[in-house]
Amino acid sequence: MPMAPTGTKCSKKEVNRGAWTAEEDQKLAQVVEIHGPKRWKAVAAKAGLNRCGKSCRLRWMNYLRPNIKRGNISDQEEDLILRLHKLLGNRWSLIAGRLPGRTDNEIKNYWNSHLSKKIKQNEKQTRMQEPVLENSKVSEREEPLHKASEEGSSKRDEEYSTSCFNGDSSLFDLYNEEPLELEWMSHFFETDEIWLNLA
DNA sequence: AAGTATACCAACCGCGAGCGC
DNA sequence: GGCGCTCGCGGTTGGTATACT
Missing domain, CATH: 1.10.10.60 (Homeodomain-like)
Incomplete structure (x- = not known):
């Protein structure tokens, strides 16, 4: 770290910490x-x-902040989080951006406490049910999309988003989605200018 | 009832990017 | 171009609640 700018770290000893009143x-x-x-x-x-x-x-x-939703993450929201996470990886702020009223911190916590376990369980189950595949193919398929752009994080979201939405429809093939299940995704694009530009 | 383990989540920390001077 | 400041992100920690033995 070349510098330790003031304001990036709450280093003052006398500063309040912990729960807010x-x-x-x-x-x-x-x-x-x-x-x-x-x-x-x-x-x-x-x-x-x-x-x-x-x-x-x-x-x-x-x-x-106004319009913050707290708790009670619906099944629909959960499903969206799962899908977006599969798509974006740990880009909590981007995921939160697709869920009105939800914060990155809440989604991150929800993921870490609920969904990551759920996924592990599911993976266990599917491994037990599926016939053994060649390792290389499995890892290729399960490799999170965001990994490719993980290294060299400058402009990573921009680059990553571009790589995801450069018009290559194979994105959807990758997730093996039925057309009907992509309804949410099309709505997704319709409602956001930025994402439209990337598509 | 007491002690321990686990789950949950608010808050903190480290870091990098962007901006203005 | 370098520096200082601010902002935002993602990972992690620590306190509290709940479940279990």
Whole structure:
């Protein structure tokens, strides 16, 4: 690490850590309402919160932001997360972007606590049911798409997205989707300009 | 009832990218 | 071009709740 910029690390000993109180939430929400969700260091100072900017940002993004949905992830949402994860890998922010009101942190937690286990179980079951395949073929098929762009992470999302949606319809073949099951995906593209551009 | 293990999730940390000076 | 600051992301940790023995 060439530098340790102030503001990237909550290094002050006297800074508050741990769970947020209702009072802190209220102060933060008030200041963000006035000044907007930016310059978090200044927001923390203006709110009189003994917290680092980073902590304030996280709190706002995950809990205080308007239209945040908490808990009760529906089957539909779960299905979407599974599909998107298969497509995007651990790009939690991108996945969250497709689920209105959900945060990357929540999805990440949900994945780690629920879905990763579910998947492992499913894999176990399918391995027991399927005839043994050649190792190379299995790994080729199961290789997450995002792996290819994982190394050299600069502009990784952009590059990765481009590689996924450069018009190659084999993307869908890879997931062995029935046409009807792709309904959600077409809606996906229809509703987002950025993704449309990539497609 | 007490102790231990496991699950869940809020919060923190390290890092890289982008921007303005 | 280099530096400092800010933002955002993904991985990890730690506290709390719940289940199990």
